[in-house]
Amino acid sequence: MKHGKTNAGETPKRQDAPSRPMALDLPRAELSPEMQAYFAKCDEKIGFVPNVLAAYAHDDAKLRIFADFYNDLMLAPSGLSKLEREMIAVAVSSENRCFYCLAAHGAAVRQLSGDPVLGELMAMNWRAADLSERHAAMLAFAVKMTRESFAIGETDRQALRDAGFGERDIWDIAAVAAFYNMTNRMASAVDMRPNAEYHAQAR
Secondary structure, three states: OOOOOOOOOOOOOOOOOOOOOOOOOOOOOOOOHHHHHHHHHHHHHHOOOOHHHHHHOOOHHHHHHHHHHHHHHHHOOOOOOHHHHHHHHHHHHHHHOOHHHHHHHHHHHHHHHOOHHHHHHHHHOHHHOOOOHHHHHHHHHHHHHHHHHHHOOHHHHHHHHHOOOOHHHHHHHHHHHHHHHHHHHHHHHOOOOOOOHHHHOOO
């Protein structure tokens, strides 16, 4: 999305979410009753359908797979708290400069932590945050996966164990980081835009 230069003193254009969730003009598929109910539940719980789901709605099967995988990774029981999983999402998305995920998951960090400053720090530079050893080790591992996954070795996994994570926890950290590396790249490739509601949440 291109914007022209503004003259001195001119107010920049508002960066509201466009009328469609991404740059690709894909028609919505006929959604299964299961997915229609899922969209209705989103509307009921948060007041809108996230644009990432609207983007996947061009293919009911892909939407269902994406939603199931997301819900399992981010909401199912785990040794990682929901906040910790959202922190990983934001740290990874910051490395990848993913506008959609920084807006959506930055809002989740603000909501779950009750700390809007933490949400901003996660998006800008998590290293500047006053984090526990556990969280610093978790995010360092997730960011190394993002930057150079080929370089991860036993010392990196041991650092997580030393910070108190179990073997299943290490799997979950890796799975969440890997998922957001995929979604970041898809969001950037199709210019997926976050719902406007995210920007004002938990400020």
